[in-house]
Amino acid sequence: xxxxxxxxxxxxxxxxxxxxxxxxxxxxxxxxxxxxxxxxxxxxxxxxxxxxxxxxxxxxxxxxxxxxxxxxxxxxxxxxxxxxxxxxxxxxxxxxxxxxxxxxxxxxxxxxxxxxxxxxxxxxxxxxxxxxxxxxxxxxxxxxxxxxxxxxxxxxxxxxxxxxxxxxxxxxxxxxxxxxxxxxxxxxxxxxxxxxxxxxxxxxxxxxxxxxxxxxxxxxxxxxxxxxxxxxxxxxxxxxxxxxxxxxxxxxxxxxxxxxxxxxxxxxxxxxxxxxxxxxxxxxxxxxxxxxxxxxxxxxxxxxxxxxxxxxxxxxxxxxxxxxxxxxxxxxxxxxxxxxxxxxxxxxxxxxxxxxxxxxxxxxxxxxxxxxxxxxxxxxxxxxxxxxxxxxxxxxxxxxxxxxxxxxxxxxxxxxxxxxxxxxxxxxxxxxxxxxxxxxxxxxxxxxxxxxxxxxxxxxxxxxxxxxxxxxxxxxxxxxxxxxxxxxxxxxx
RNA sequence: UCCCCAGUAGCUCAGUCGGUAGAGCAGGUGGCUGUUAACCACCGUGUCCCUGGUUCGAGUCCGGGCUGGGGAGCCA
Numbered sequence: 052x053x054x055x056x057x058x059x060x061x062x063x064x065x066x067x068x069x070x071x072x073x074x075x076x077x078x079x080x081x082x083x084x085x086x087x088x089x090x091x092x093x094x095x096x097x098x099x100x101x102x103x104x105x106x107x108x109x110x111x112x113x114x115x116x117x118x119x120x121x122x123x124x125x126x127x128x129x130x131x132x133x134x135x136x137x138x139x140x141x142x143x144x145x146x147x148x149x150x151x152x153x154x155x156x157x158x159x160x161x162x163x164x165x166x167x168x169x170x171x172x173x174x175x176x177x178x179x180x181x182x183x184x185x186x187x188x189x190x191x192x193x194x195x196x197x198x199x200x201x202x203x204x205x206x207x208x209x210x211x212x213x214x215x216x217x218x219x220x221x222x223x224x225x226x227x228x229x230x231x232x233x234x235x236x237x238x239x240x241x242x243x244x245x246x247x248x249x250x251x252x253x254x255x256x257x258x259x260x261x262x263x264x265x266x267x268x269x270x271x272x273x274x275x276x277x278x279x280x281x282x283x284x285x286x287x288x289x290x291x292x293x294x295x296x297x298x299x300x301x302x303x304x305x306x307x308x309x310x311x312x313x314x315x316x317x318x319x320x321x322x323x324x325x326x327x328x329x330x331x332x333x334x335x336x337x338x339x340x341x342x343x344x345x346x347x348x349x350x351x352x353x354x355x356x357x358x359x360x361x362x363x364x365x366x367x368x369x370x371x372x373x374x375x376x377x378x379x380x381x382x383x384x385x386x387x388x389x390x391x392x393x394x395x396x397x398x399x400x401x402x403x404x405x406x407x408x409x410x411x412x413x414x415x416x417x418x419x420x421x422x423x424x425x426x427x428x429x430x431x432x433x434x435x436x437x438x439x440x441x442x443x444x445x446x447x448x449x450x451x452x453x454x455x456x457x458x459x460x461x462x463x464x465x466x467x468x469x470x471x472x473x474x475x476x477x478x479x480x481x482x483x484x485x486x487x488x489x490x491x492x493x494x495x496x497x498x499x500x501x502x503x504x505x506x507x508x509x510x511x512x513x514x515x516x517x518x519x520x521x522x523x524x525x526x527x528x529x530x531x532x533x534x535x536x537x538x539x540x541x542x543x544x
Numbered sequence: 545u546c547c548c549c550a551g552u553a554g555c556u557c558a559g560u561c562g563g564u565a566g567a568g569c570a571g572g573u574g575g576c577u578g579u580u581a582a583c584c585a586c587c588g589u590g591u592c593c594c595u596g597g598u599u600c601g602a603g604u605c606c607g608g609g610c611u612g613g614g615g616a617g618c619c620a
Contacts, residue, residue, distance in 0.1 A: 129577045180580055204570050314618055515620030
């Protein structure tokens, strides 16, 4: 464990060891208090309380200790204010200091970005904008932030600028809210599947199956000439194939983890490293798959409204008007379902002057998706049963011999959020499709084995975590809903 | 990868006809008993993205490049 200048006492308060701050690692000596907090001993009277809990109190009154980062500070001779946040909640705690506050003079060094520890009494706030405020009895400055150098100012910054400060942007209201939403969304995913008896399985991230169906892959190499795994290996683009193996034994499973695409995609909706949820279910046909996908999205939105309404309200206020209403509408209404064939007919009949052709056999383009989900339906749309020739080998061939049991869920403003299919469970048909698409059947022997031995109908889909988060946060760029985005030419932090 | 747009102070931007740059915010100093985008006064701030060219003279015009953004493709 690294020596830290900050030590946490059993009471929960912090103090600073200046022997560690000055890097003279004296042993055994009783820890001396840091110059910023000569009175820190007294903070051991009380445990530090999270601002979320403080603001959630039924009534004011009583002493407490709060610690966090200064969002803004205002100082006059006889009164000073700190807007304090500790990440626990969207709101800040209003700290009021007076010359009677111990170490009031430290306020001259308290600026946006500083970390402080404050002891005081919680009172009803006479000011506007907050219910409670903390009347500080003492102040400790844990970490200064030179206002001439600290890049985050108490004003609006552009997302582009904050992206270059990804190590500090979590200290803004927006990014703290987004990352709390991200955490809740992840929890909501596990919640949904656990309630339905699905098992959480872990697919490998390193794979030796070239061509998992989706685009370019990152190659994995160890130092030296030899192939570390005995053959070329790559980072996975999907856990689907392995999830299928596990579903054909466990019944209903899901993976949830990072996945990697080496595509040179430069858009607000693509990452080189992103997180994907991939349920895979035995004994599910395509309609069951679509039912599950619809329930899944609705359940996630409900979960978020029930568990992190505050951050959603923040995002609605600053980033997307009408966000909550939009989410509630989606929960209430059935998703529109359209076969690919019907969809192309509607596109052709729309009277729109599309750039790309809408004849049967062509892929659905972004402009088509937007028309269907934003104009025609005005809500989520599921397109199913696509032409076989534009879809991968593992999708189940329909009785017509022309279509496969694929389905995409489109969300307004986002486009494709889910892609899935019923899997081809018939050995002969699957083998024929592998051969037809020019793939190496030997590399898929283990995959084919599941169809040779005890095969059953099964289905699954993949949902992009960041796209879901984009949708429910109202953020515009996918690079702003993952803490440290990886995109072509960019892997800082 | 293709198309379009942008790059000027710490941040957001303006900069006219080619004549060597200036606003707001942030910051500093002083003032102010309650602010919450605080307020009032004063102060400072520049590789005008890089590179080559045209010109007496380039932030401004032209070529090449880099970075960022938007759109498209690929996809989740």
